[in-house]
Amino acid sequence: MSLYIFYISNFLLLLCLTASLMQSSKIINNKIFTRPGVMMLASVQLISILLSFLILIYLFLISDFNFDLVYFNSHSKKPLIYKFSGVWGNHEGSMLLWILILVLFNFLFALSKRISERFKDITVAVQSIMIFGFVAFLFFLSNPFVLNQNNFFDGIGLNPILQDPLLAIHPPVLYVGYVGFSLVFSLAIAGLITKEVDQQWASIVKPWVFSAWAFLTAGIALGSFWAYYELGWGGYWFWDPVENASLMPWIAATALIHCVLMLQKRNVMQSWTIILAILTFSLSLVGTFLVRSGILNSVHTFASDPGRGLFILLFIFLILAFSFSLFAYNSEKINKTSSMGLISRGTGIQVNNWLLITILTIVFLGTMYPLATDLLLNKSLTVGPKYYSTTIAPIIILFLFFMFISPRLGWNDTKLYKIIIQLRYLIITSLTITLIISLYFELFNLTEILIIFFSVLLIISSMTASINFNKQNILVRTNLGQNLAHAGFGILMMAVVSNAVYSEERIYNAKVGDNLQLQKYIFSFDKIEQVEESNYNSLKAYFQMKKNGKLIDTFTPEIRFYSNPPTITSEASILHKFFSDIYLVMNVPQDQQSISVRMHIKPFMTILWLGTLMIIIGGIVSASIRIGRFDEK
Amino acid sequence: MTSLVKSRLIKFLLSLIIVLIAVLIIIFNLRDNIIYFYGPTELLKNSDKQGQIMRLGGLVSVDSVQNETDSIFYFSITDGDNEIEVKYEGILPNLFAEDKGVVVEGVYMNDGRFIANKVLAKHDENYMPPEVIETLKKSGKWQGE
Numbered sequence: 001m002s003l004y005i006f007y008i009s010n011f012l013l014l015l016c017l018t019a020s021l022m023q024s025s026k027i028i029n030n031k032i033f034t035r036p037g038v039m040m041l042a043s044v045q046l047i048s049i050l051l052s053f054l055i056l057i058y059l060f061l062i063s064d065f066n067f068d069l070v071y072f073n074s075h076s077k078k079p080l081i082y083k084f085s086g087v088w089g090n091h092e093g094s095m096l097l098w099i100l101i102l103v104l105f106n107f108l109f110a111l112s113k114r115i116s117e118r119f120k121d122i123t124v125a126v127q128s129i130m131i132f133g134f135v136a137f138l139f140f141l142s143n144p145f146v147l148n149q150n151n152f153f154d155g156i157g158l159n160p161i162l163q164d165p166l167l168a169i170h171p172p173v174l175y176v177g178y179v180g181f182s183l184v185f186s187l188a189i190a191g192l193i194t195k196e197v198d199q200q201w202a203s204i205v206k207p208w209v210f211s212a213w214a215f216l217t218a219g220i221a222l223g224s225f226w227a228y229y230e231l232g233w234g235g236y237w238f239w240d241p242v243e244n245a246s247l248m249p250w251i252a253a254t255a256l257i258h259c260v261l262m263l264q265k266r267n268v269m270q271s272w273t274i275i276l277a278i279l280t281f282s283l284s285l286v287g288t289f290l291v292r293s294g295i296l297n298s299v300h301t302f303a304s305d306p307g308r309g310l311f312i313l314l315f316i317f318l319i320l321a322f323s324f325s326l327f328a329y330n331s332e333k334i335n336k337t338s339s340m341g342l343i344s345r346g347t348g349i350q351v352n353n354w355l356l357i358t359i360l361t362i363v364f365l366g367t368m369y370p371l372a373t374d375l376l377l378n379k380s381l382t383v384g385p386k387y388y389s390t391t392i393a394p395i396i397i398l399f400l401f402f403m404f405i406s407p408r409l410g411w412n413d414t415k416l417y418k419i420i421i422q423l424r425y426l427i428i429t430s431l432t433i434t435l436i437i438s439l440y441f442e443l444f445n446l447t448e449i450l451i452i453f454f455s456v457l458l459i460i461s462s463m464t465a466s467i468n469f470n471k472q473n474i475l476v477r478t479n480l481g482q483n484l485a486h487a488g489f490g491i492l493m494m495a496v497v498s499n500a501v502y503s504e505e506r507i508y509n510a511k512v513g514d515n516l517q518l519q520k521y522i523f524s525f526d527k528i529e530q531v532e533e534s535n536y537n538s539l540k541a542y543f544q545m546k547k548n549g550k551l552i553d554t555f556t557p558e559i560r561f562y563s564n565p566p567t568i569t570s571e572a573s574i575l576h577k578f579f580s581d582i583y584l585v586m587n588v589p590q591d592q593q594s595i596s597v598r599m600h601i602k603p604f605m606t607i608l609w610l611g612t613l614m615i616i617i618g619g620i621v622s623a624s625i626r627i628g629r630f631d632e633k
Numbered sequence: 634m635t636s637l638v639k640s641r642l643i644k645f646l647l648s649l650i651i652v653l654i655a656v657l658i659i660i661f662n663l664r665d666n667i668i669y670f671y672g673p674t675e676l677l678k679n680s681d682k683q684g685q686i687m688r689l690g691g692l693v694s695v696d697s698v699q700n701e702t703d704s705i706f707y708f709s710i711t712d713g714d715n716e717i718e719v720k721y722e723g724i725l726p727n728l729f730a731e732d733k734g735v736v737v738e739g740v741y742m743n744d745g746r747f748i749a750n751k752v753l754a755k756h757d758e759n760y761m762p763p764e765v766i767e768t769l770k771k772s773g774k775w776q777g778e
Binding site: 358361362365366369379380381382383384386387390391507509559568569570587588596598 | 655656658659660662667668670686688704723726767
């Protein structure tokens, strides 16, 4: 049985390789052969990969340990959902998922109508070159369907830290984001080849780039949320290289979506938009390379195999070389200059583009510097999180200012003082709110106050801008997506700053019966008990949280002892309230009679996730509105 | 020089200066926030590094873990040749154990003791930080492949 599956699945991969090769040839000339057509080949690509992915899921579900991948990454006693999510909890499976999304985007784009045939052919061909590259990589260097000769009775198991429901959805969502930019990249290359990077091109790209961006945002947010409750350190962002690897394409993509909108409305910045499209996808690949190559040591690094890292590195290099030589050759022909006022919305967006690129550079240097010294000087070092916060914070102030003012400016030259007079009530309200917040929370750091001020300004400004009355006094909603996302960003920045300033931490050693205090709350350590689950044993502590003698909630932090593979994890117990989270995590040091409890008060966490959610919804709204209303006036 | 060329040149030079300043600020900030990693032998050779924040890694010496109170710990980190005494106040991670790999972050004091403010968490029992492997290889005490 396993042998048949082995042949079928490898045949499917080869089938996809062939179809992709045929599809790629259409980049040169679509007259080489007309049948099978683009749609037919795209269907073959999709079906072959989809089937092999389903086969892999099946192998994990029935725990067929004749396959290496299942043997190394699964265990028969694992709950069903983790057998399922274990499919992409490893290098080979996650690459197959990556390819599945790649062919899915290819197929969906091939379906789209009202696009000139030549342009569609080239886009699908470029996409197929990448599919070919990645399927070849999968087939030769990280084949998920490899049989072993032994009859293993049971598997090794999935890293327990990855056994989490959120982790079932974090990688697919993140991948839809990363891979979505592959299509944007293919569209950019097609635009360069046909020399048609214009307003129509922007309208074709817009829904793809916005949905990819929304998914990437959601993927990063899910990972961050997972780190927050699973790693037990009480933080949500650590400036860890793996996190940075996902943040870099996000920053580039954020610049890109604004340029696509500018291009669609004003027919400006053709070259810069193309550069950003190439940059965003390259950074998505760099992200994959960093995470999968084993260079970084983290929970994401499944296997270190230099051959794999080298392949992705070579792939990135080829893509950059190809696209930039094409760009150098054709860029003169795509540029059309249109005039823009000096003090105008366009300038504001351009300034923020540069600020985003600066932040990107900061993150890039901080991430790459340790890798470079390690490789070149054989010296290990890390860059402290303070580097990021101190360098990025001043830029964020400027960034928030331009986010606030740009949508208020017209496309043509606008008098700044007129706008400021027009917005005087808004500014005064924000000043008052900032003053109250600063005094109430005893905030004296200028950077923090300025970030809060401009965030408040941005939030109020975006919210009021989304509610407009026309001359007949009828409510019209304009730029809903933009305003939602911008307000969300303001809320996020406010929450990030307040959270950094007001987080509180207490560490206690506790025995049953102890009463521990955190601010106005008392935690009584009720009992500790052993719990046996199917795939782990756990020590569960019960803490009753009381305020003024009244019971509010019971906390149950856990320590889990997994046996396949042997690992200990701490499970935090978190109470989410609107204004702050209360976070309990415990440890049992060896040879100790008492347990150590770490308690955090994490203010504004719910609000922080809320802001992020608004950004994601804003992106989805913008993606789904066919005709953007970027210039309502 | 025509006025167009002149204005382009000025624009170009101006943006070059801005970019240079930005890069300099970033690099200086980067240098201030770098945390170096040392093994015990390396750190003893670099005694001028006292007072800086850094990371120290190696194996926890056998029979070296003591606690003064419930949350103040003393232990030694060794690479087989040399060892450095570490004082740490806080919670030890679940997987902290004698003769296992460990990485701590803190300050190397001028009395030769390391005051750690972080003991870095590990993800599973068999995991060994790559820096520690490197340290053990340097002292010839590495037993893995």
